[in-house]
Amino acid sequence: MKATLALENGTWYEGDSAGSAGETGGEVVFNTSMTGYQEVLTDPSYAGQIVTMTAPEIGNYGVADEDRESRGPKVAGFIVRQESPVASNWRADGTLRDFLVRHGIVAISDIDTRALTRVLRTAGVMRGVIATGDADPRDLVEKARAVAPMEGADLVRGVTCEAPFDWEPETSPGGEFAPAPERRAGRPLRIAAYDYGMKWNILRRFTAHGCAVRVFPATAPASDLLDTKPDGVFLSNGPGDPAALGYAVESARGLVDSGVPVFGICLGHQILSLAMGGRTYKLKFGHRGANHPVKDLDSGKVEITSQNHGFAVDPQSLPPEIAVTHVNLYDGTVEGLRHRTKPVFCVQYHPEAAPGPHDADYLFRQFLDEIEKRA
Secondary structure, eight states: OEEEEEETTSOEEEEEEOSOSSEEEEEEEEEOOSSOHHHHHTOGGGBTEEEEEOSSEEOTTOBOGGGOSSSSOOBSEEEOSEEOSOOOOTTOSBOHHHHHHHTTOOEEESSOHHHHHHHHHHHOOEEEEEEESSOOHHHHHHHHHTSOOSTTOOOGGGTSOSSOEEOOGGGSOSOOOSOOOOOTTSSOEEEEEEESSOOHHHHHHHHHTTEEEEEEETTSOHHHHHTTOOSEEEEOOOOSOGGGOHHHHHHHHHHHHHOSOEEEETHHHHHHHHHTTOEEEEEEEEEEEEEEEEEETTTOOEEEEEEEEEEEEEGGGSOTTEEEEEEETTTOOEEEEEESSSSEEEESSBTTOSSSOSTTTHHHHHHHHHHHHHO
């Protein structure tokens, strides 16, 4: 079936349908990972976005249920250059196309994703629409211009959990690449975690490091988490504009003042930054992929990291008590912060390696060491 992608700047691309029939709109972004497309599709941080994969062929290893990062796909749409005709993987439960159709994800293939990526890098990410079948591209351009912008969007409420729950690793396969260590506390450390659209491999990594995690909805007040007497509190990744999440920022401010060790990733990093007096701004085309170099300013070491974000923290807005700990070597943007006197730190990238390298897994150990030092 024919499919068309139209952008708000008036350009359009014609290709073939690679997923469910229909029409969808969202912010068109690109991801430079060569593998990990299933993790991308099921990452709640991509809510409201149409994701372009820059790798020339996608789908060659199919889809495996244990590789998902949430209960199902959260992307608004999917764009690939070429859809693999086979799924060669003994772990696969089906093909990429079957997965997209089953979950109602509209997708397009057989377009020049290199040209599309150049447009997005030059002009910046923009709103777009994918439609299958016969459609007037000019009408789709107008529909793209009517898509709600990402600035000011609270997308967290649509992906967070409905009620608190305890993470049960025995019902959540995959993701563990190291045995759980013996903690100095002699028991599993208790982590209270905010779910702003959390990837499951974060929970798997906490389990692998010897923790018991209770997950809370994004709208829960800080007192709900602190009432459980956690050893530490975690703020997760998630979609949308951090500046639109006043309720989350207020809760984070209460956590910072509580004295309990706090660790944030991605959107959690941005929310903590706002809670500690900083500002955020929208990047031109964001960072999305599994190959972004980040420098640790304390050690001088460079980590290859997995990233997915369209907003960043303005370093000039940070008060003196907040130190920048990591920077992106592509564009110098802030990738990590810590409070100089309180047990609070955060990073913009994803140390849970789903998809991506394991360079930054030490951040989980760093958080737990801080907890045990205080305990």
